[in-house]
Amino acid sequence: xxxxxxxxxxxxxxxxxxxxxxxxxxxxxxxxxxxxxxxxxxxxxxxxxxxxxxxxxxxxxxxxxxxxxxxxxxxxxxxxxxxxxxxxxxxxxxxxxxxxxxxxxxxxxxxxxxxxxxxxxxx
Numbered sequence: 001x002x003x004x005x006x007x008x009x010x011x012x013x014x015x016x017x018x019x020x021x022x023x024x025x026x027x028x029x030x031x032x033x034x035x036x037x038x039x040x041x042x043x044x045x046x047x048x049x050x051x052x053x054x055x056x057x058x059x060x061x062x063x064x065x066x067x068x069x070x071x072x073x074x075x076x077x078x079x080x081x082x083x084x085x086x087x088x089x090x091x092x093x094x095x096x097x098x099x100x101x102x103x104x105x106x107x108x109x110x111x112x113x114x115x116x117x118x119x120x121x122x123x
Contacts, residue, residue, distance in 0.1 A: 002026055002112045004096045009117030012086055016121070020081040022096030022114055030054070032111075034072055034079040035104030038092035038119075045095070049081060050104045059105050063089075086121045093118050 003025040012018055020036070035050035049070035050059045058070050069082040079096060094117050097110035104110045 002028065002032065002098050004098060004112055004114035006094065006096045006114045006117040009094060009119045011120045011122065014086060014088055014121055014123050016086050017082070017084045018086065018119060020083070020094055020096075020117060020119075022079045022081075024077045024079070024098060026077075029077040030074055032098040032100055033103045034070075035097045035099065035110065036070060036079075036081045037095045037097060037107065037110075038090075039095070039116075040089075040092040043092075045107055046092075047105050047107075048094070051079065052103060057103075059103065083119070086119075088121045088123045091119060091121050 006022045008020040033052050036048040037045050039045045047061045051070045055072050067085045072079045096114040097104045098112040099109050100111050102109040
């Protein structure tokens with residue numbers, strides 16, 4: 001069992017930056033690939049970024065490539081999402097996810113979810 005707790009969301013102007021953090025409980029962090037998803041109002045949950053268990057590979061959704069960066073720190077059991085050049089269309093609740101067997105690039109690949117953190121980008 002893994003518990004995920006996100007933080008770092010908030011209100012930012014367009015063009016600004018935020019860094020989201022997700023802390024995972026337990027001592028098995030290195031056995032999970034990690035990902036970020038988001039859900040905008042009235043839309044389905046959308047893949048944002050993912051990182052493999054050892055951090056060697058990263059994946060991004062087309063809408064965030066070149067602006068967002070995912071990383072992980074095994075010593076802190078934490079995965080980060082650095083978001084730069086934010087746009088109003090990035091407004092959503094952002095969720096952290098963990099996957100034991102697959103890379104979490106889809107909702108169905110994820111085994112555990114956090115509660116989410118709100119990101120609002122004003123124009």
